[in-house]
Amino acid sequence: MTVEHHSLERDVDLAPMTTYKVGGRARWFAEPDGLEDLRSLLEATPPEMPVFVLGRGSNVVISDSGFDGLVIRLGRGFSAIDVRPDGMIVAGAGVSLPILARTAAAAGRSGLEFYIGIPGSVGGAIRMNAGGHGSDTAAVLEWALIFDLGTREVSRRNPADLALSYRHSNLTDTDVVLQATYTTGEIDPEDAESVLREITRWRKEHQPGGTLNAGSVFKNPEHDAAGAIIDRLGLKGYRIGPVAVSDVHANWMVATKDATASDIFAFVHRIQAIVASETGIVLEPEIRFVGSFDHGDTGESPS
């Protein structure tokens, strides 16, 4: 199958585009520069080709065999931040969350400070309803522009339309977040800066730095925390080869640079099985496995 578009590349290594730094190549890879470029890319793409939208790769594990289809990462045309006089902030879906947090703080706008420690993009944050420090994307999002890869139409959706709830949205792999508009409050930039410093300090103290990871691996079940459950089972520091439960935070599975995607997949599966057999609780992964893994599916989370 041949596909022609100015931004298309073949056999692109995806590992460096993710925080775990594992995984194989995308058969096709493109970074469209704007909506029209995205549309023309799709015109050139056979309809049957699987498409995956990659953000900053901070919540995914790409299979060692890569992705047999088209991986789209939003390019420069999706990286603008506009702080409006009415306090709304409009950000392209490719914008990095820490940059958004810093820009808002410097402009004297409050509400987005919690993004400082989340190394994802605006698009990924909406898909995952990313959150922390008592807030989440649903609490600050006014609306998002969503492009449907099937119909090629753009819709404007608010948090209720997106069904945003704890680490969940109703977006699917045929939806591309293009842009987000946030409601913010007023704050003295120096006060905002000290909130950012405090969050950063807290993260350094409570989360493992200097490791390969994708943040929390499992969603918290109702009325409990996945990390606390894993910790209670004495699994902090538990290791299989290059992957281990972090000593600092038991819901983080940290990898060394020798790890493969299969190692991480197997390890997450193993922890899930131990927790299920010891407690009856089936933890649901928050991270996404993309591509094919050992049990031969096309990439959803292990069950």
Ligand SMILES: Cc1cc2nc3c(=O)[nH]c(=O)nc-3n(C[C@H](O)[C@H](O)[C@H](O)COP(=O)(O)OP(=O)(O)OC[C@H]3O[C@@H](n4cnc5c(N)ncnc54)[C@H](O)[C@@H]3O)c2cc1C
């Ligand atoms: C050190 C560390 C700390 C973290 N801390 C937190 C935290 O405190 N809170 C939290 O919620 N998460 C946290 N995470 C996880 C992660 O950063 C978030 O889930 C983030 O929102 C993922 O964004 P991303 O751009 O990296 O998405 P990716 O990992 O690239 O993709 C994740 C999902 O979003 C989809 N996606 C990405 N961009 C788009 C788009 N434009 N349109 C449609 N779909 C898209 C992908 O298809 C995929 O399904 C952490 C991760 C790390 C590594």
